[in-house]
Amino acid sequence: MPADCPVHASVLPVEVLELLAPKPGETWVDCTTGGGGHTRPIAERVGPTGRVIALDQDPTMLALARGQLDGLPVELVHANFDQLTEVLAARGFVQVNGVFADLGFSSDQLARADRGLSFRADGPLDMRLDPTGGATAADLVNRMSEAALADVFWEFGEERHSRRVARRIVERRAATPFATTADLADVVRGCVPRAGGIDPATRVFQALRIAVNDELGALDRLLAALPKLVKPGGRVGVISFHSLEDRRVKQALRTATVWRPVTKKPVEAGAEETARNPRARSAKLRIAERIEPNSEVTDDRSHRR
Numbered sequence: 008m009p010a011d012c013p014v015h016a017s018v019l020p021v022e023v024l025e026l027l028a029p030k031p032g033e034t035w036v037d038c039t040t041g042g043g044g045h046t047r048p049i050a051e052r053v054g055p056t057g058r059v060i061a062l063d064q065d066p067t068m069l070a071l072a073r074g075q076l077d078g079l080p081v082e083l084v085h086a087n088f089d090q091l092t093e094v095l096a097a098r099g100f101v102q103v104n105g106v107f108a109d110l111g112f113s114s115d116q117l118a119r120a121d122r123g124l125s126f127r128a129d130g131p132l133d134m135r136l137d138p139t140g141g142a143t144a145a146d147l148v149n150r151m152s153e154a155a156l157a158d159v160f161w162e163f164g165e166e167r168h169s170r171r172v173a174r175r176i177v178e179r180r181a182a183t184p185f186a187t188t189a190d191l192a193d194v195v196r197g198c199v200p201r202a203g204g205i206d207p208a209t210r211v212f213q214a215l216r217i218a219v220n221d222e223l224g225a226l227d228r229l230l231a232a233l234p235k236l237v238k239p240g241g242r243v244g245v246i247s248f249h250s251l252e253d254r255r256v257k258q259a260l261r262t263a264t265v266w267r268p269v270t271k272k273p274v275e276a277g278a279e280e281t282a283r284n285p286r287a288r289s290a291k292l293r294i295a296e297r298i299e300p301n302s303e304v305t306d307d308r309s310h311r312r
């Protein structure tokens with residue numbers, strides 16, 4: 008395998024292509040290209056007369072994707088997907104045929120200790136998915152108040168021991184500020200009891216990553232922009248990995264005057280895929296079609312009128 012081959016295994020690849028159903032000549036957006044695992048089949052489907060605009064906030068992922076998408080009609084763009092309206096306008100597009108997002112981080116980012124995303128490998132306490140700017144996880148744990156840290160651990164990690172962890176962090180940083188992932192993981196493991204098979208640092212790391220990257224804020228802004236950006240008959244698909252994300256996607260795609268769900272329930276990976284790719288276990292894919300602005304919507308109120 009060449010050195011620049013992604014290690015990330017795309018989640019639900021067959022279902023994404025089948026349910027999004029991109030067609031030759033269409034224009035699509037992949038909001039989270041990563042190593043290009045979903046971008047590639049979408050680009051192959053739209054073919055030479057179509058186009059895929061593929062975003063990632065991480066320039067190292069765009070460099071990885073470039074090697075996988077050679078010869079395909081893909082434009083790679085370094086941008087946060089909460090800027091999608093501006094990215095499309097700058098290219099002369101008002102609306103596209105479809106938008107896809109596979110949320111979170113890729114296994115390639117997790118595998119690099121220097122990105123600071125993993126509690127299993129020691130590295131700088133960074134966690135930024137866009138390493139070109141913004142506050143790092145170390146900035147947050149060394150500067151936020153005890154109460155604000157506890158809120159982050161509770162809200163974004165559902166960590167039951169959020170207050171205890173925040174207190175220990177504040178005590179420890181008074182002596183030595185946090186600089187590495189191992190440093191933080193050790194402190195968390197020292198005050199959160201091990202439950203089941205999961206590492207006690209899991210929830211605190213998830214919460215900090217969500218806060219550092221404003222992941223829920225960016226998702227809310229993308230979901231709010233989508234109704235204007237997708238053509239009638241066009242489709243959106245979003246894969247989420249935890250309930251904080253899925254709740255937002257479910258809520259946004261429920262607006263009956265804008266979206267028609269393509270599947271009744273979210274699509275989940277089957278036993279064969281989860282055995283091969285443990286990451287797929289928590290994935291939920293929701294797909295909806297943009298309805299015509301004036302099409303009839305049948306709900307309880309229209310019957311009563």
Ligand SMILES: C[S@@+](CC[C@H](N)C(=O)[O-])C[C@H]1O[C@@H](n2cnc3c(N)ncnc32)[C@H](O)[C@@H]1O
Nearest residue numbers: 017039041042043044045063064087088109113
């Ligand atoms: C799960 S990976 C995508 C994997 C890809 N679908 C594949 O199968 O190869 C998520 C990617 O989205 C990027 N990302 C996460 N949030 C983003 C955001 N708000 N804007 C742009 N890119 C984002 C991450 O940097 C990462 O590369």
